[in-house]
Amino acid sequence: MADDIIFELLHSEIINYSIEKFKNNDNGEKETDLSVVEYIGFAAGYKIMERLTREWPRFKDELDTMKFICTDFWTCIYKKQIDNLRTNHQGVYVLQDNAFRFLTNFSNGHQYLEYAPRYVAYTCGLIRGGLANLCINSIVTAEVQSMPSCKFHIHVQRT
Amino acid sequence: MTIYNLYIFDRYGTLLYYGEWNRSKQSGMSIEEEGKLMYGMLFSIKSFVSKISPLDPKDGFSHYKTSKYTLHCLETPSGLKFVMNTDNQAQGVRDLLKKIYAEIYVKYMIRNPLCEMGEPIVSDLFKSKLDLFIKQTPIHTVRAS
Numbered sequence: 117m118a119d120d121i122i123f124e125l126l127h128s129e130i131i132n133y134s135i136e137k138f139k140n141n142d143n144g145e146k147e148t149d150l151s152v153v154e155y156i157g158f159a160a161g162y163k164i165m166e167r168l169t170r171e172w173p174r175f176k177d178e179l180d181t182m183k184f185i186c187t188d189f190w191t192c193i194y195k196k197q198i199d200n201l202r203t204n205h206q207g208v209y210v211l212q213d214n215a216f217r218f219l220t221n222f223s224n225g226h227q228y229l230e231y232a233p234r235y236v237a238y239t240c241g242l243i244r245g246g247l248a249n250l251c252i253n254s255i256v257t258a259e260v261q262s263m264p265s266c267k268f269h270i271h272v273q274r275t
Numbered sequence: 276m277t278i279y280n281l282y283i284f285d286r287y288g289t290l291l292y293y294g295e296w297n298r299s300k301q302s303g304m305s306i307e308e309e310g311k312l313m314y315g316m317l318f319s320i321k322s323f324v325s326k327i328s329p330l331d332p333k334d335g336f337s338h339y340k341t342s343k344y345t346l347h348c349l350e351t352p353s354g355l356k357f358v359m360n361t362d363n364q365a366q367g368v369r370d371l372l373k374k375i376y377a378e379i380y381v382k383y384m385i386r387n388p389l390c391e392m393g394e395p396i397v398s399d400l401f402k403s404k405l406d407l408f409i410k411q412t413p414i415h416t417v418r419a420s
Contacts, residue, residue: 121386129388131388222387223398223399
């Protein structure tokens with residue numbers, strides 16, 4: 117029962133630590149460097165994908181992979197599935213989670229909104245890492261308009 | 276059976292939260308002074324009770340009752356004090372305070388990394404959940420008696 121909270125606490129401390137450690141004092145307060153946190157997520161996602169897809173056959177196409185991310189991947193880490201998946205079939209996917217685990221305890225709307233990006237950076241890295249292991253190179257960004265719901269935008273890079 | 280108000284103190288005596296639902300008479304001093312007065316009283320009465328008690332105290336100070344209201348106090352192992360004033364017919368307030376601690380305070384304060392420990396609570400979500408919880412308790416009924 118207490119296991120979930122350990123991950124949440126560890127996650128928030130990683131973010132606090134990275135922001136303190138890599139704070140660039142020359143810039144103004146608005147710049148917070150989240151690339152470290154994103155990279156930690158990338159490394160974790162890369163490895164966890166190996167573990168999760170152990171028994172699975174190859175995915176038919178990209179959309180199938182995205183569906184896998186929305187269901188099994190998300191369930192494994194956040195104990196629920198993605199609520200909404202949209203795509204334009206040109207390599208852009210939008211995943212919407214209406215009760216994102218790290219944001220549910222913050223507020224029900226707009227309080228603390230400016231701090232929300234910090235808490236989704238790790239997850240962006242996680243998705244990017246997972247996709248990278250499946251040979252899909254992408255750029256993942258997130259958008260939080262009103263807590264606790266959150267949208268992840270995945271742009272697949274086709275060479 | 277009405278709940279009048281609720282104070283939450285941390286172990287250093289800082290007033291973290293004050294909520295009132297049915298208070299008709301104000302104390303005539305600012306909320307910070309009232310908080311200090313309350314905390315000072317609790318501190319003294321706890322130490323008084325533990326020294327003077329003729330039997331071995333199991334839980335320590337739990338509540339005091341006057342002819343108009345009862346003041347209940349729950350102290351957590353981490354030194355947080357939840358103090359609630361209710362009328363004299365309230366039952367099970369200690370459990371209510373335990374629930375407030377476990378389900379509202381821990382969930383919306385501890386798990387929210389943007390809320391600092393030791394600072395007064397500003398999270399709107401905490402306030403709204405607490406409000407909802409208090410209004411739902413069966414003992415919160417305003418009877419015209």
